[in-house]
Amino acid sequence: MKTKLVHKSVSSRMWSALKQPKWAISVMMLGLLGFSTLAQAQDTLDTGDTAWMIVASALVLFMTIPGLSLFYAGLVRSKNVLSVLMQCFTITALASILWCVVGYSLAFSTLESQTSEGLSLGAFVGGLDYAFLNHLTADSVSGTIPEAIFIMFQMTFFIITPALICGAFAERMKFSAILIFTSIWLLVVYAPICHMAWSGEGALFVRWGVLDFAGGTVVHINAGIAALVACMLVGKRKGYPDKPMPPHNLTMTVTGTGMLWVGWFGFNAGSELAADGTAGMAMLVTQLSAAAATLTWIAIEWMKHGKPSLLGAATGAVAGLVAITPASGTAGVPGAIMMGVISGIVCFLGATTLKKMAGWDDSLDAFGVHGIGGIVGAVLTGVFCAPSLGGAGFDGEHTMGSQVLAQSYSVIFTLLYSGILSFVILKVIDVTIGLRVSKEAEGQGLDLSEHEETGYLL
Amino acid sequence: MKTKLVHKSVSSRMWSALKQPKWAISVMMLGLLGFSTLAQAQDTLDTGDTAWMIVASALVLFMTIPGLSLFYAGLVRSKNVLSVLMQCFTITALASILWCVVGYSLAFSTLESQTSEGLSLGAFVGGLDYAFLNHLTADSVSGTIPEAIFIMFQMTFFIITPALICGAFAERMKFSAILIFTSIWLLVVYAPICHMAWSGEGALFVRWGVLDFAGGTVVHINAGIAALVACMLVGKRKGYPDKPMPPHNLTMTVTGTGMLWVGWFGFNAGSELAADGTAGMAMLVTQLSAAAATLTWIAIEWMKHGKPSLLGAATGAVAGLVAITPASGTAGVPGAIMMGVISGIVCFLGATTLKKMAGWDDSLDAFGVHGIGGIVGAVLTGVFCAPSLGGAGFDGEHTMGSQVLAQSYSVIFTLLYSGILSFVILKVIDVTIGLRVSKEAEGQGLDLSEHEETGYLL
Amino acid sequence: MKTKLVHKSVSSRMWSALKQPKWAISVMMLGLLGFSTLAQAQDTLDTGDTAWMIVASALVLFMTIPGLSLFYAGLVRSKNVLSVLMQCFTITALASILWCVVGYSLAFSTLESQTSEGLSLGAFVGGLDYAFLNHLTADSVSGTIPEAIFIMFQMTFFIITPALICGAFAERMKFSAILIFTSIWLLVVYAPICHMAWSGEGALFVRWGVLDFAGGTVVHINAGIAALVACMLVGKRKGYPDKPMPPHNLTMTVTGTGMLWVGWFGFNAGSELAADGTAGMAMLVTQLSAAAATLTWIAIEWMKHGKPSLLGAATGAVAGLVAITPASGTAGVPGAIMMGVISGIVCFLGATTLKKMAGWDDSLDAFGVHGIGGIVGAVLTGVFCAPSLGGAGFDGEHTMGSQVLAQSYSVIFTLLYSGILSFVILKVIDVTIGLRVSKEAEGQGLDLSEHEETGYLL
Amino acid sequence: MKKVEAIIKPFKLDDVKDALLEVGVEGMTITEVRGFGRQKGRVEIYRGAEFVPEFLTKTKLEVVVDDPLVEKVVEAISNAAKTEDVGAGKIFVSPVDDVLRIRTGEHGKDALH
């Protein structure tokens, strides 16, 4: 088991491996040999790393409840405000349990298969040996932190990803259908993608040499494409796009944005799994990308519509945060600013022009921001890793071209895998219990029709 | 003094003592002997532990302001929203000062008395030697963290406990009476109970071998029973239960719930006073219990009323968090999930059926959730400590039966001690200045009548 | 470069130098000699310190978004709620970029000039050698933390300071003018003051022996006086003071206050740049000053108006937090409580009597609380540093008298420097693009007129 | 038919509603309004700045009734809403030409029961 834990910590720190090829290679060799003495020596708890990772986990949970919940809830009409909050909250609970039952095992167990040379099942998904976390004790250590914390940290990613999807089908999807979809999707889509990206050196994306420090593919593209598929299958909201559906409470949305921004340090700098210089750089580039994208978005609005808007600023910030996510372990200061600017522009187009042209009703722009921002970020990660652009540098085997290619593979793979499976899951739910509430219920608002509650009695 | 500090850190980590009986015994011996050389050697600051405990303290304060404040404030009618926020906020300030003046000393000073063999005053309450924190310098260390941080951390518990009580008498109690009650209660009820549970090996609950990792008795049962007594003495709100008094802003309540949930990691994992594997487990089981209770509560609603509600989800989460609190250092993954399910069921009954039957007006279910959840949690802690149920295992001297018995002693003792003294304090206030605002003031709302302010001018 | 980094960490910990004169002197000598071997030995990363400083940075950012934003936004009329949120949010983005472009360099670069004996340019402002952070890598270390984290931490101060100023001209200033003012002010006023206080032993305030642990001069007085100048130049709101302009949402304000309070631990205890005993004391005294000022403010209200108010409690808390800021590294428990009481009284007068007499329209009391509280705090820092008052003690060269004098110099210097330059910058903007929106726009509210958005559609 | 419009203190709504049901009223419409009258608001103080709200939160109750019921209705409201102090409220009676129940298309008196 120790050996496996080493793999895990190695993969999660693949970035540093890429910068220090010699060390990386030797560790890989150790992994292959299952050289457990040194492995044990390495798996010693560090209180500083542990302190940081406890907090990082708390921060990422904070991103979902209340962060993302508020961000989304402010954007819907007031008759649906509670339904959005309820979806995020219940998904939090549901995903927590699922993660411990079998999710963590499917994502991070690395039984025999990954040590073999050729592609095997283990490159795509984990086994069931960690089911119910039976192996876990207070003494289990993963890298330099307690394994319980590693499980918690990864759990918070497992929670936020399906919560992001909720933005696409807000204001019309059945609560029961959402819970069923989420449960299946997490195990069938999220866990494998997570495994392919982060479970260690035998995993698919790792073989390709993909850089995804904090979840560009695993979280954002994965959620974004599922969101797009979902909003197309669920259909447009009644009245869309003729009837305007302005946000009912932008103060709530911007509060949520602030929480997301702050929480994102847990997400990105936490993905280093340690309190060190790379975590520091990850924090700094996260801040800069968010800032640059915010300014970019409102600058575009200012030029195009004559006025900068708060919703624009908030959306821009999220776009920048999404884009830097996969690059947060490798990009430097100039790269971060550039990625912020580019994601600001591209997501603006995604959430406005493209959406209008395509005609889909991605209510809160889950695809427009997370999907598109995720793709932009994943690809650019390969570019801004270049030392000439201030990045941490490529692995010995990669050039910018080959890295961008590797990144693109992972993007396309994730789009296809998540897109197709999301489609299948949703279709099955649609023909069985149905995805959508009745027209009357939609008119009345989901708060009353699905939860028999009212948001505000001021 | 060093010796005393050792006691403190020992008691706070009683769980580990229970798992490693030999070490525990030897430390106890050292304590008895006042063997200060080793004590000094042990009391060395660890930056990682310190980092975590600074943050844990901040998180627990965050639970009260704004967490609990918002949770409660959303549940009242809009004419009373500010009064609830004001109560929590002022209690925060008041308790902070009281803690430093004498509260900390009463709770954690362990003068001569605790080293003696038989029960003495020192088993129940501390001395006055730490009054005004005169002994404290930047170099004072408690365990592996600065004593200033230990004081801060425990202060945040001193703050949240009386704030919890406010839920019971919301919308009708005089602000002045609340402040007086809080001041006396903190010193006469909280400090002694805290001392009995956490001040070290001579203390009452510690003698009994009670497991209360993070405050099942000290915080939740203690506050819960005081809340029940208070709401009965203050009397029902005008119109209750005939007139419906639905929450005025559930978005506020669920925001507060998210903050409570996240802050609870500081509460539970922070109670380890270190960034280690037990803190990690505490975090994980906290998450799982909250999640399980959330799902349980809405499942019951779904079956009983046909619809799951956001208020149900939020209440369930808090119930699960309360229940796991005393067990967070000893329960394992399956225990946490079971405790979540059980507390979800029992608190549901407590906040609905029992309350209706009993006819008391515990406005925001301070007793129904914290009192009942606390009792359930305290007792079950003795059960789910069992290694066969994934727990950390019993102390050499205990079996499941005897542990449950020990837990029950502490529950009953706390119920009686806090219940009776709360009654006396409130009665005295009632006959002197009165507990309740005038009928007119209640009709108009406490915001205007007590604070001359209005919540919303949208 | 290493040498410079040593200077930085020394200056940031000047307090401890002051307590341990011998060590301080020897480090200074090392600095002067550029004795790099030891410097390198000292600049070793500590994971615990790093963990704490990552979180501290996140906490200070959290103070601005959403903390301060909500605090301020709740205080304006509902037609301007978004404009305030937008200002804080955009300033966050803008300042982040500016900091990396040149702000950090101007504040913390310590080229040749500071090593010389006499006053030179380097005593007032940094060079351009850190522009664009070209020197930064993941391995750069500052003291015991990654330099990236030091940059982040200081960036959050760079962000919140101009955001504080927004309180003075709320509800009437042009968004474009605010952005221009902020950009210039940050580079021309903030960066130099920050340099003078914190860049190391050759800097102006350091030469004077000024104690400013966490930003009494740099942040609060600096922002406060700029705010006063701004509100006078922008002019009163239409209708002020005849027409009442009560806060539109005090629940929002008190939520923001809770966030500010909790975030302030990052601000003050974070200024220690390490997780140690002084950080612990800083946290504790911060809590006590805030608590004492809260109680003081509502006690005054209770006596004067017959009722304590929530807005009073919130304002008192902020006053106490402001006052303790410069003293948080040196004051003891009694000092903190006294500073809370005094700042509560003086800021109450500042935000009520003085403001009324002076007739200026400092809408949200940016000067009344931050300016006045900052001045009180800066001066009293010199008093409550005294060991007889529980403080950390004076540097060998200082007595209470001389320390208070040194503090006063820095106060007066900051008032003059910031006041005059703020005036000039604003005047220039006024005569070019104008500071103020049209009368019509003001009547309609800035949300619609400046951002074409509406806060609430409940 | 008449419309009886009453401006009352919000916390009296429950009593007034009950009184109306007793005299046979079957429907009514409530609006939250702000009233200006002799009653002056209580001084609220925000950071030392006094603020006397000129407009107070009031509840407007509208009930359309058949002529014979008007007097009873006015009396019922009046009794239930009475308080000793200024600001108890006002009742206005005005003519209504016709009433229609949308669901059934009934007109006049029939539409009210």
Added chain:
Amino acid sequence: MKKVEAIIKPFKLDDVKDALLEVGVEGMTITEVRGFGRQKGRVEIYRGAEFVPEFLTKTKLEVVVDDPLVEKVVEAISNAAKTEDVGAGKIFVSPVDDVLRIRTGEHGKDALH
């Protein structure tokens, strides 16, 4: 001139507005009100405490029109607001003596177009 006042279900507002524009109405005023009538609210349950809102959120629409238009307007509203269930709403018609357009000072009919 008459004032036509309709109490309708909020989600019908859009349809009603469109219907009114079709018959030539050029202005109207909307108020959010709470209605009491035969329609009873759906049971909401808060922590087990049942709560049947007696007052339901309704939309009041007021439109002042010239006499000849009254019938058409009533019909238009009635058709657009109809739902099968109780609570579809009510329409009240009452006399108006005069109308003034503030901007121009026009009176009567002219002020309406």
Added chain:
Amino acid sequence: MKKVEAIIKPFKLDDVKDALLEVGVEGMTITEVRGFGRQKGRVEIYRGAEFVPEFLTKTKLEVVVDDPLVEKVVEAISNAAKTEDVGAGKIFVSPVDDVLRIRTGEHGKDALH
């Protein structure tokens, strides 16, 4: 007695109130309403989706006055609420049969002063 009902721009309320007090009005009732008329809302843009609010926030002011005062009141409102652009508002005058001051039981004119 008449009821004078004015739909005005919210930010004009203060001026209108002052004007009314000057002509001797002692009470009035204010409702926040949404108006539909010639004035169209300003385009608000949310993530590129344009949104022209059809209904604008308006303030409805109701004041019941004795017949002789009606003209003065209409004029006062009209003057104070005037703005140059569309949407300045409308005033409706309609008959009121009776007024009752709840506190005292006074009827008619007396109830107004």
